[in-house]
Amino acid sequence: MFALYLAQAVNSGLALGAVYGLMALGFSLVYNSSRLINFAQGELLLLGGLVLYSLSQAFQLGPVTALAATAVFGFLLGHVLYASTLGVMLTAKPLRQLMLTVAASLIWQGAAILLWGKNPLKLDQFIALPAFRAGPVFLSANTVTSLALAVASVCVLSAFLGLTRTGRAIRAVSMNALAARLQGVNPVRAQALSFALSGVLAALAALSIGPQTMLRYDMGFGLGLKGFVAATLGGYSSLSRVFLGGILLGVVEAALTLAFSADLKETLTYALLVGLLVLAPAPQHRREKV
């Protein structure tokens, strides 16, 4: 019986972990390029999912068109978020920039309520992969799809950041914005692109979670915060570690749900983050914002 519960916990933990991993990647992309903690990351997921929902109501979307629409609208939403937050106050104090992302999160949530209402909306499963079973391990079709989507995203993002000129420019800005500028890289453009890429990742996360838990106007903040926990768990520096941080968080959360109540599980998750922030070497000490 216990093994069955454990298998179920691993299954749901991996599905959730894939979403957390994608959110964490978005968080670290934005943080590394601009030293900004983006409070509106969860709203990127929400709006990305809702736009996709409306598109699926208007048109018949296949797997490829759904993916393309996710990427395009996620990219646009990320860009709009950049233009309305960091882009407006490039030289402001970090706290004011952070607070503007909080205000942006309220605006986007308000827009979602006005346009789509407060009722939960179920996103179709556009990419349907078969379930997987190996002995006691069972992964549902949703979990396999989420994992495949997330792993593919990490691979594509790694290739983009490592192999293309634009990707290398983003990495250069992350390492040292001043030195990158001296080499002819435009840091502002790199920051805008990081926001746009985090928008794509958030929209892909919506594609994963939408069919499982439905889309609700107030779901963004919680998922964004979990993404932040996962990014902290992964240490912000390496894509694969940040993604694994998400997977680990998902599995740990699912295991905690087995042992404790939902409220106590949340308490332990946040206590874990506080502990990590206090004990782990903090990335903010590495570099000053330029």
Add this chain to the structure above:
Amino acid sequence: MRRELQFLGLFLACMAGLGAILPGVHLLALNQHLFLALNVLALNFCLGLGGQASMASGAFCGFGAYAAVILLERWPGGTLLIVPAVALAAFLLAAMISKPLEKLGEGFLAMATLCLGLIFVNLVLSFTGFTGGSNGMMVQAAPSLPLLGPLKGDRANFLALLGLIGLSGYVFSAVRHSRLGRALMACKDDALAASSCGIDRLSARAVSFGLGGAVSAMAGMMLANSTGFISPGQFDLGLSLKTLLFLVIGGPGRLVRPLAAVVVLESLIAWFHSLGEATILVHGLILAAALIAGYWRETGLPRLLLR
């Protein structure tokens, strides 16, 4: 310091005048604004003096409210002992929490304290036997002072809130112009340089964080007494976010401007409550506009445009 206190006096006089002419329902709304203003002042101790952006205002406020309500229910006549004891406990708790978190940068400290706020709410929800869980608790006994009697009614709470804002404002100003205040300013401007000058950063910031926690707890006690009911929803993340937002808009380190920002912007936001589903959107737009306007003012854009 004198000029600052004069402005605080003027603000309190304006509020007292407003409170004298406002009818019951509007006075209740003004009490809510003043409760938020007291919270903003509490956060000003942490951020304005110590340079630490905290999002745990809701947690300390809730701690004060729940502790005072539970203790006053058991010992209804112990106001003079319970209120200072709860404030002292909040001070010690905040000071203790501040020490390990001191090394975190602005954004990471905000996230860590935000988690503390969430932990508080989840703990309240978990221990239903003490706290009533999500159903909340009725306030059974109002604090009672010798000669004045029980603190009941909107007007009595209004005056108590004004008194607390005045007292906390005075303490804020006195601390800022003291040796400790100068040490805190040094920590805020350059933590490394402050340490090399021999300032005990951890202790100095623990005091400012502790003072902020204590004032927040007092605000929580006032809220509980004013509304007659407490629930975890009153001390959730929304309160902490709003508090930090208003302080950033008003200017951390300033005494009166953040308080005025709370009253003006909250009144404006309350005015838009009739918009129904567009309320959150309008809240966000007002706050974003205030933040951007503050940034433009700092960068001198209006002067450039006028030229």
